[in-house]
Amino acid sequence: MTESFPRLHARTRRFTLGVPRNFTISPDGGRVTFLRTRSGTDPVTCLWELDVASGAERLVVDPLALGAADEDLPPEERARRERTRESAGGVVAYATDREVRQAVFALSGDLYLADLASGEVRRLPAAGPVIDPRLDPTGARVAYVTGGALHVLELATGADATLAEPEGDLVTYGLAEFIAAEEMDRMRGYWWSPSGDRLLVSRVDESPVSLWHIADPANPDRQPVPQRYPAAGTANAEVTLHVIGLDGARTAVPFEQEYLVTAAWDGHGLAIVTLSRDQRTMRLLAADPDTGETTLLREDTDPAWVDIVTGVPARLSDGTLVWVADADGGHRLIIGDEPVTPPSLQVRAVLDVDGDTVLFQASGEPTEIHLWTYSAGTISAVTTEPGVHSGRRAGGVTLVARQSLDTEGTTVSVGSVSIKSLAERPGLEPRVSLVRAGSRELSTAVLLPSWHVPGSGPLPVLMDPYGGPHAQRVLSARRMFLESQWWAEQGFAVIVADGRGTPGRGPAFEREMLHDFTISLQDQVDALQGVAALHPGDLDLSRVAIRGWSFGGYLAALAVLRRPDVFHAAVAGAPVTDWRLYDTCYTERYLGHPDEGHYERSSLLGDAEKGDAEKLERPLLLIHGLADDNVVAAHTLRLSSALLAAGRPHTVLPLSGVTHMTPQEVVAENLLLLQLDFLRKSLNVN
Secondary structure (H helix, E strand, O other): OOOOHHHHHHHOOOOOOOOOEEEEEOOOOOEEEEEEEOOOOOOEEEEEEEEOOOOOEEEEEOHHHHOOOOOOOOHHHHHHHHHHOOOOEEOOOOEEOOOOOEEEEEEOOEEEEEEOOOOOEEEEOOOOOOEEEEEOOOOOEEEEEEOOEEEEEEOOOOOEEEEEOOOOOOEEEOOOOHHHHHHOOOOOOEEEOOOOOEEEEEEEEOOOOOEEEEOOOOOOOOOOEEEEOOEOOOOOOEEEEEEEEOOOOEEEOOOOOOEEEEEEEEOOEEEEEEEOOOOOEEEEEEEOOOOOOEEEEEEEEOOOOOOOOEOOOEEOOOOOEEEEEEEOOEEEEEEOOEEOOOOOOEEEEEEEEEOOEEEEEEEOOOOOEEEEEEEOOEEEEOOOOOOEEEEEEEOOEEEEEEEOOOOOOOEEEEOOEEEOOOOOOOOOOOOEEEEEEOOOOEEEEEEOOOOOOOOOOOEEEEEOOOOOOOOOOOOOOHHHHHHHHHHHHOOOEEEEEOOOOOOOOOHHHHHOOOOOOOHHHHHHHHHHHHHHHHOOOOEEEEEEEEEEEOHHHHHHHHHHHHOOOOOOEEEEEOOOOOHHHOEHHHHHHHHOOHHHOOHHHHOHHHHHHOOHHHHOOOOEEEEEEOOOOOOOOHHHHHHHHHHHHOOOOOEEEEEOOOOOOOOOHHHHHHHHHHHHHHHHHHHOOO
16 A cells, blocks of 8 residues: 555655765775665664775664664753754764774664774773764774763773763753754864864853743643753853863863854864854854963954854865855855855855865855865866755765755765665655746745646645745755645645745845844745746635744744735744744844844734734644744743634644654654645635
């Protein structure tokens, strides 16, 4: 029996299982280690190695063979996976030495070492459940965190030393705090020196952070889970840096700004990147690991915010700085002090520096992401076919991972050799038209049912956005639209539009989101009207629904509250309804401090407090996971209470035990079906 799309979509974790990822190329370019599950429905991730010359793949680590079929994760690892949106199990992260001869990883809190040459895998003794193990560059020892303490284990002798012990229950060493992991893409809290004789370690003190509680109403016998949550306008965790030797000797590395963005320690020295609380000033500092003294290397400022860019700082072989910054209206690659890319090419990330060659991602057309290199004063395109590309480079070898609208899934190539994807086929083929819609020429995808003949009659419309800043839905990649096509097959004309604030079109376009999230709603209306003009007779504008999750959930609820003349039903999943209840780093970047007065216009509870909840005239389904520690359930519950007080009917679907990313298969499957049923009834769709 063929599985339905909702069931397959859930079982495959949105068709991500079986896709190779997390690539590491050996310095000589001869081998590639990577992660992949055994099939498109197998959630257990294995560690593999590819021989580039022969194209042969070898299974290095199978968690099932190690007896790790049932995962028992420490709380810190569960939190880390929630922050990374990791939905698979098994070996979901690993770290190698400099020569990529060994790899370490954690399974169910146990520490393992894999010899990549022999294939031998052995369990190492550890002082407790292991978080984020990392080999030193020489491969002689491994550091890990357990119980908030940083340990180093000597591989030759098995001796385990505690380098930093937390001074209290709210202190940790070597882990990223909530804000760093959730909003700054920093998932680590320590960095080895190149010689492996000491480490740069972050100390996190959460005692200033407000104490919240995540309750489990379905199980009243369980204690609520305490959580330190830095809501907008409140205190963040205190983060300090220390260089710690293998003998425990400690040197403080002070910095003045609120946020530690990242650190880098290579043969050219130790560097840290910090960001001010208002995110308008970013500093790159060189640090002396012997004294802790810092020297300002670079300072970037912006009246709105300075972007955090993955992969920098980095260095060429002679120590020349590799950086990304805004200049002349574009996100540009900086070598030394000079921009080397044109303002029209929006640099998204630096992926690798291989000697004097820089591999980076950039967009000319915002719906496409391409690979480029910089070398000897010249930039060159690595990829030219339409699509979304990522990659790695080492030893003169470049790995390219590509998604496109004309190919299914992800293709990965290293020269003439391919790394197989074992992902399931979705059983439907997206019929995507990418257009520029509306007065602002917004990047927009239009999907119609496969059986629909253009001009044969109007279809009910489903707007399917995310809509928030720094995130894109409209990309030239088929996997981005599988779920949207399923909705189209149910009888909807589906529109996915990226409004102002989304990347790919330059700093000015992104910064129009400053101080006002409601412009995202203006852009959805603009895109809808633009698509209607492009498809006369195909859209029934008297039956328009909107659905979304997280920021998209906020946008969906905002749509039926503020523009019931346009939107006739909404499904709002995990919506942020009061931006004062969301975290500091994200919210203050765009809306500023709550005292500055920009929150009421953008918050849904502001409508309710003014009595505007009575404006709700359209069917609204609110969905929220009660275990969500990112957008807590209070957002939906407070909005629901306000709507109830105003006498406005609405529907609330609470999800017991479900977090922000809804990884449970049955939940994910039935959520699609319940939303479909709600929208069909709300719009009178047969």
